[in-house]
Amino acid sequence: MTDANGGMSSGRRGGPRCVALVGPFGSGKTTLLEALLERTGAVTRAGSVAGGTSVGDASPQARAHQMGVELNVAEGDYLGDRYTFLDCPGSVEYAFETEAVLAGVDVAVVVAEADEKKIPALQLILRLLEDRRIPHILFLNKLDKTEGGVRDVLELMQPASAVPLVLRQIPMMKDGVTVGAIDLALERAYVWQEHALSEVTEIPDAERAAEVEARYAMLERIADYDDHLMEELLSDVTPPRDEIFDDLAKEMKAGLICPVLIGSAERGAGVDRLLKTLRHESPGLPETLARLGVAPKADAVVQILKTFHTPHGGKLSVSRILAGKVVDGATLYGDDGLSDRVSGIYRMLGKENQKRSEAVAGETVALGKIEPAKTGMTLSGSKAGIKPLVVVTPPQPVMSFSISAQEHKDDAKLSLGLAKIIEEDPSLTVRQDKESGETLFAGQGEMHLRVALERLEHKFAVKVKTGPASVPYKESYSGQAAVRGRHKKQSGGHGQFGDVALEITAGTRGSGFVFADRITGGVVPRQYIPAVEEGVGEFLEKGLHGFPVVDLHVALVDGSYHTVDSSDMAFKMAAQLGMREGLAKMHSILLEPILKVSITTPSDATARINQIVSGRRGQLLGYDGRPGWPGWDIVEALIPQAEMDGLIVEIRSATQGVGGFTQSFDNLAEVVGHVAAKVLERVKAAQNAA
Structure with missing residues (x-):
């Protein structure tokens, strides 16, 4: 049975839901967020990322760099249901931000486009969702600007997904341009309207054959997990529409398939069908609790998804209430025995907060000034605390430099600012090098560190000077x-x-x-x-x-x-x-630290990675396929620490932004010839200058 808007009226899941928007950099996640907020009435008009009017990417750093650099949170109501949308940055440098957010969501919408160069980045995201068992939908964006057939695009993308990508819609064309979509489950056509509801129409005769073929292919896919549906197909029995929707919902929730919807976020096209799919087919809080192993209980269970330090409001913890209820002033406990009272509960719409008196199970809110709370923690209303529901471990840094305050009087301010920046983003680290005495600031890449420095200056009014980290010869x-x-x-x-x-x-x-x-x-x-x-x-x-x-x-x-x-x-x-x-x-011998470096790279970039290693005085130990990652390799090498500066920039440039590495100390090796002479020359010059 369908409702007046062409959606299924049965199987509706009530209650607040939490939806992550994820996808490769530049795929249109924040633009989709704007379209979702417009369609749910949270804003009167969708903002523009390029024009600087969007709810998401509103920080000065995001505006300046025209990219997501932190989590964006916004709420909307659709047909009586409340949704919190968590727009995650797309750059691989902010992958940890996404990982922490996924700990508390019901479902993820993967925003992608028909760009072969972004397939490896898409694979990174899909693999993260698959490993965390997060049900997900793929929204194929920018279809109005895509050349080639949508099924060809899906065939290109399928190797990036461990589960079948099941096409739910096909484009409806006019004069070579995509003007709408045909829903294969409903067997209805929708003509897209600019930032408005689509117009329901009959499937054009010219598209009928393609629709029949694509619908049968969809049914065959989902019948792989339903014997009854397979029997109906083999017997040429047309399955009831309700059965098809039930299968689609059940298999997505179980992580057996990834449904694929199409649209154009920039035009607001396909957004209603996405919202309807979320409303009728995506899991809600009960399924999320079962996945996380949480039994429904009276005591509050709170998952911390992200920490912010605001200029005037202090610390805010973006939190999903998984069970119970949290009221303003309530005490929450961690498993480490630490506790604190909630000082403010806020509904979030980008940078705007609306104060509330309480939050109930399913809602995603910002909790004020819980000092012990850290990203990834699970808090409880019970004094006994609760063990973390998930473990989120920040990745090893891949780039670092020395950092100090420009003026000595700002040393304390710098220390405080660094501590808060790292609390907001645990994939940043700071440590004191015992040998050089330098303070080393490290993170996930050039932009990651640049934005962190900009935040230091903007939020904490501290100017810093940076330099290359000393090599511990x-x-x-x-x-x-x-x-x-x-x-x-x-x-x-x-x-x-x-x-x-x-x-x-x-x-x-x-x-x-x-x-x-x-x-x-x-x-x-x-x-x-x-x-x-x-x-x-x-x-x-x-x-x-x-x-x-x-x-x-x-x-x-x-x-x-x-x-x-x-x-x-x-x-x-x-x-x-x-x-x-x-x-x-005696005869002096200069020694330099040699690092064992394991580089992950798409296979088509392996030859370039080998050249990069050789160009940095590295010794290639070999490479092999990355276990469980089709189309990826791991290159093993020994590289002098002195040659590591900027390595990640070269690797990312050679791998469409997705390569990475881990490193560990291996040995000390003798430095000879002109390399040793240059090192000694630099040291002598520094000593003379001092």
């Missing part, structure tokens, strides 16, 4: 030396006296610093020997050329002391004088 030595270090100083009263004889020997690679005490006869009293070892160790932290010295064995074999003038400090200084003289007699 080490120094080793070959050969051996026997030296004497004597420190003697007389300056009135007690003087200073320390005298040591050292034997310095190169150790094997990886043996580290070894100190031996071979004193006999008490020529150096026992109480001063630790000071000798400390002096040697401190000298090795910087060595002769400013690099830590490794793999060296030092033995204290002789010395002398003064009963009045000797001290720990005197023997420490004597040891350092001896080390300076001794190392100057």
